Amino acid sequence: MGSQDVLRETTRLASSSALLQILFRVITFGLNAFTLRYVSKEIIGLVNVRLMLLYSTVVFLAREAFRRACLSGSTKRNWMKTFNLLWLTVPLGVCWSLFLGWIWLDILEVPDANAVPHYKFGVVVFGLSAVVELLGEPFWVLAQVHLFVRLKVIAESLSVISKCFLTVILVVLYPHWGLYIFSLAQLLYTSILVLSYIVYFMKFLGSPEAIKKSFPVTHMTSVLPSFEQDEAFVNWKEAKLTWSFFKQSFLKQVLTEGERYVMTFLNVLNFGDQGVYDIVNNLGSLTARFIFLPIEESFYVYFAKVLERGKDIKVQKQDDISMAAAVLESLLKLVLLIGLTIAVFGYAYSQLALDLYGGSMLSSGSGPNLLRCYSLYVLLLAVNGVTECFTFASMSKEEVDSIGFILANCFNMGIRIAHSIHYIYRYFGESPYRPLKGLLISPLLIVVYIISGVVTGVSEVFLCCDKGWIARLIHIAVGALCFTVTVATIFFTETKLIHFVRTHFLSKYTKEGLK
Known part of the structure; x- marks a missing residue:
């Protein structure tokens, strides 16, 4: 597959994933608004902060390094x-689930059983859900490397919709079940995701379509762990790269979920306040999640x-380097403009957004400033x-190691950006x-x-959010005009940038519309 074909399939994957994430976020926020009317905010806080932190920590530490290492390289490899390497995520996930489950049950504060019933059941099931999701890791990587866009969309859609459907039914019929509801829904989500x-x-491997495409895997048994006496159990190059990424996983997870770890281990907020914080946090991170x-x-x-890991730019295919540089430039411009737009308009419309979504419970206090x-x-x-x-896609193993150790003590978002920019500058330094x-x-x-920013900020002061609906509508109109x-x-x-977006992101939908 040439670099142009890879780019076309990649943009399809990115745009489909973005649309999928928008759908998931809309469903999730609607579900949160709905469940708040049937269950306490303490349960919402415990599920969305503590239990989801357990789940995300197990999954991240068990698979993140393996994903990054195994997604590198071409489709032509010893699968x-x-x-074999990817299946190691399962026992690793079991170990992390048992260890962290012990911390969640015996070290952390156990919530009051009257306010939040069935806490132990929730910890066990969320840990189990993480292990179940890891069972699908070899299939996920196989699909991702071959850019199976439709499979990812269908699998994630089915799992999220099923989770929401079960949650709504149980919340309405059995609200007293407490954590039983969200635990069973989470287990259903991971089970359907893996089964999809x-x-x-099972249907694709060995089919005429797979044979026509010369798909490198022919039977389901080929995906299972296997050992040949004449060969090593794993690709040691991939294994060493996995270890390099794994050494960073702890720090990256802390940076990603830092506020949840603080709330969980230091008890700076009660479970009710954690629930409110999580809702505001999810609303603030919408763009990061779905774009x-x-x-x-x-x-x-x-x-x-497209790029050969660790190879100097001079010895790689110049057509691929040129395409990668153009794509990187356009992506940087695209996300920078999206980020600036959100920063400018988000400042003046944070309070209104929270007020519309959750009423005074969210729009009063520190919620707007947090957003x-x-x-x-x-x-x-x-x-x-x-x-x-x-x-991370172009660095050699040695360069990946340097990030994990040399910068570990001062690793924050600004330093990560500065380091990546410096690397990109050096990478293309001797090219045009x-x-x-x-x-x-x-x-x-x-x-x-x-x-x-100035106009919408002034508009917020005089028109939002306690001046009535007419003032709010004028405030919205001002924002719409500025936007x-x-x-x-x-x-x-x-x-x-517009040409790049039209060519690679919108051309697919334009062509479909003309059919």
Whole structure:
């Protein structure tokens, strides 16, 4: 598959994932708003902060390093050794689940059984759910490397919809079940997710379509762990790269879920306040979840397939290098403009958004200021995701190690961005390509952003949020006008980016519309 084909499939994967994440976020927020009317905010806080932290920590520490290592390289590899390596995530997940489950049950504060019943059951089932999800890891990597976009969309859609459907039914019929409801729903989610991948490959492997495409795996038994006496159990190059990524996993997980660890281990908030915080936190990170994360995951695959890891830029195919540089520049410009737009308009509309979503419970107190801070934080997330996806896709094992040890003690979001930018600058230093120009925007657009921020900020002071519905509508209209002007300015000043988006993200939907 050529670099153009990889780019086309990658953009399909990114756009589909982004649309999927939007759907999931809408469903999740609707579900949160619904369940708050039937169960206590203490249960919401315990599920969304403590139990989901247990689940995400087990899954992340058990599989993140394996994913990054096994997604690198071409589709033509010894898949038996790759599968053997990926199956190690399951026993690793069991060990993490048992260890962290012990901490969650015996070390951390146990909630009052009257306010939050069935806590032990919840810990056991959420830990089990993490292990169940790891059972599908070989199938997920196989699908991701071969860019099976539709499979990912269908599998995740079925699992999320099933989880929400079961939650709604149990919340309405048996609200007194407490954590039973959310634990069973989480187990259903992971089970359907894994079964979707297994059922798909059971039908696909060995089929005429797979044979026509010369698919490298022919039978389901080939995916299972196997050992040949004449060969090593795993690809040691992939294994060493996995270890390099694994040494960073702890720190990255702490940085990603830092506030949840603070709330869980230091008890700075009660469970009810944790529930409110989590709702605000999810609203603030919407863009990171449904735009930046799909872009980062999809284009990590693209850069890993197009570039040769650890090789100097001079000895690689110059057509691939040129394409990678152009894609990186456009991605940087795209996420930077998205981040700036959210930072400018998020400041003035945080209180209104919370008031519309959850009423005075969310819009009063520290909620609006917290959401405003997230609007600024999105700027860092925007640049960090793209620069890191390129950096980790092209670095050698030795360079990956340097990140894990040399920068470990001072590793924060700003340093991560600076390090990735420095690496990209050196990577393209002796070539004519300058993808970091994607971080530069026109002076006119900067002026428009500043004016929009000032105008909407003044509008918030005089029109939001206790001045009545007419004032709110005027405030919204002011924001809509400023947003329209901003988008129009982007359209006329960033022509190169617009061409990139039209060509690689929107062309698929345009063609389908013409059919």
